Amino acid sequence: MLLARLARVSQEVAATSARSRKTALLAELFRDADADDVPIVIPYLAGRLPQGRLGIGWKLLSGPVPAAIEPSLTVRDVDARLTEVGAVTGAGSQAERRRLMDELRAAATEDEQRFLSGLLTGEVRQGALDAVAVEGLAEATGAPAADVRRAVMLAGSLQTVAQALLADGPGALDDFRLTVGRPVLPMLAHSATSVSEAVEKLGACAVEEKLDGIRVQLHRDGDDVRIYTRTLDDITDRLPELTSVAMELKGTRFILDGEVIALDEDGRPRSFQETAGRVGSRVDVATAARSVPVSPVFFDALSVDGRDLLDLPFAERHAELARLVPEPMRVRRALAHGPEDIPPARRFLAETLERGHEGVVVKALDAPYSAGRRGASWLKVKPVHTLDLVVLAAEWGHGRRTGKLSNLHLGARAADGSFAMLGKTFKGMTDAMLAWQTERLQELAVEDSGHVVTVRPELVVEIAYDGLQKSTRYPAGVTLRFARVVRYREDKTPAEADTVETLLAAHPEVAP
């Protein structure tokens, strides 16, 4: 298949907002694709590369290269050339990669160049990722969409399912079963604002500690242990202590779902930054493991002794987990049978926070494991802090926010009367707020670099955030975690905004 065809379809998909039309366009494309094209076409459409990380970013794509007039590149050509670029390492590699990329871009037409840049910098934005592609694939092959979706969850990737489907037809879906050693997309949680809201919604449920660590899926098949992240990357080599744990558990064939977290001597959680740094270290793992050991905490069992547990109710899966994993390695939990158990569930949340954890996840006891979905049967509850901060600047938005001032620079009052920047946020804004702030901030503008509009610090905005973390980037030495806009406070003056001092006092554990 020609890259030009892919680029054109991608543009057409982006141009329509109707999901049914997107699905139809993709179905048509899949019908025309060779089975060999599919492992490339599918990830390209979702803005991914089959090779995973290639080390090609905006820097390598900068500068104009004359475009070809006639399309000649096939998707397989492009894939092979990108593999070649990714394989270049060592001294002088930057220049060689540059040369190869310029060569590739010169072989592409203008439309193809645009698609390639989008692909390599993560800006495909056509309003169709894997979920829409699943629908398109079902339409193209006549397989039921639900069956395709399930096969994708179990295979952990759409492209392998697509390839099998297009080569062998709907019957190929039967080959995708839960397999120990092959990662499954993990189930995710929605948010709830309170424990009572979550319990009322779910009925009989477990209230479990939410640990601020790294999600892991642990597979053991005899002597073979594999560990995967939320995005199904294999991190087995980075967590030797988890492999030891897997070998000591009672069963010999299982898939468990859990979290790893670094704890201090008292069993209190270390900061997320420490856990993430540890899990991210892959060069000298032994040293990293000595200075920041991590502990696993499991909360679900997907497969035990060759039995697929995904469709069992959570209560039964947890019983299997309890058979395999001793108490200290299972997440702490409390059971709630209905609204009458809301008070003890609230106490459990309070105790969890007291122990230094993030919050709780409330899980319906009768729900199956919805792999790869943000199931409504898991609800997380975390405390929210708010602050009144001053807008110092704003950045021009991209994509659907083009022409709108989007990303706000936030400041708190410092001791000397100036404002100390604490971070940025683009979250929580409605379209109406975006329109309003674009107008208002331009009235307050003192400078526009084309990217950042600096304003007089006069506008107060209420910001919600999850906590404070250390920062080397911002002057106060701290930054807000997951900051989002709640509302503008036109009733407040900058002199009434919160101060750095009170913020640090509220979070003594991270104060510099």
Added chain:
DNA sequence: TTCCGACAGTGGGGTCGCAAT
């Protein structure tokens, strides 16, 4: 007709690894 679940988009900060400076 209204409601609601699922999805995509919009990017945030931090840390690590690697190559270049």
Added chain:
DNA sequence: ATTGCGACCCCACTATCGGAA
């Protein structure tokens, strides 16, 4: 040694489509 880039951890929230109620 330091800096810049890319990858990948964590993540909240809104808008929209289209099926369910």
